[in-house]
Amino acid sequence: MAAGRGSRVVTPERFATGMTCDRYMEYIGTPENLAREAGWWRGPERMDWSGPLRRWYEGLQLRDDQVAAVRWLAAQPKGPARILMISEEWSSDCRRVIPMLGRVVEAAPLELRIFPRDGQRVGHGFYEQRVLGALPDPCRT
Numbered sequence: 207m208a209a210g211r212g213s214r215v216v217t218p219e220r221f222a223t224g225m226t227c228d229r230y231m232e233y234i235g236t237p238e239n240l241a242r243e244a245g246w247w248r249g250p251e252r253m254d255w256s257g258p259l260r261r262w263y264e265g266l267q268l269r270d271d272q273v274a275a276v277r278w279l280a281a282q283p284k285g286p287a288r289i290l291m292i293s294e295e296w297s298s299d300c301r302r303v304i305p306m307l308g309r310v311v312e313a314a315p316l317e318l319r320i321f322p323r324d325g326q327r328v329g330h331g332f333y334e335q336r337v338l339g340a341l342p343d344p345c346r347t
Contacts (some may be wrong), residue, residue, distance in 0.1 A: 216290060224290065224319025227308035231259050233322075234295045242324055244296055255295040263305035273313040280314040288317040294324050 225233055233239055235256030244252040268276070279285055289307060293300040304320070311318040 221288060221290060221317075221319050224321045227263070227304065227311065227318055227320065230293070230304065230320040231256055231263065231308075234259065239322075242322075252296065255301060259295065259301060259304060262301075263308050266305045266309055268309050268313055276310050276313045276316075280316055286314075286316060288319070291318065291320045292323045293320050294322060 235254045240252050240254060242252055244250060280287070289311065291300075291303070291307060293304065295301060295304075307318055310316065
């Protein structure tokens, strides 16, 4: 059974240990990250995606209507305040989402924390073990 909507799946202390968008884009080019295993389909060596991700982020601008929509959403009672992302840069989905979320949290403002998935037990600390395969809703305060 999944945690109920509105319950704390991730404590504020655990959330704070995640990386900001800027920190994550730095981290993926570090020797520490590059030494980790690559995605199963990419072979044994992890590619440095920090340059392309930074360029995509720098080239991405939200339109005025997108900024207004994000700010409106964040201002709603019980609206989102925090976003938690479980990511690996070898995933094209994650590479596409990271620059966009970086701009979204700047516009709102919201708090984004990114946690690497590889090398950890899937779900450890993020959601109840009984719902393996599920990812948490954005953290709410």
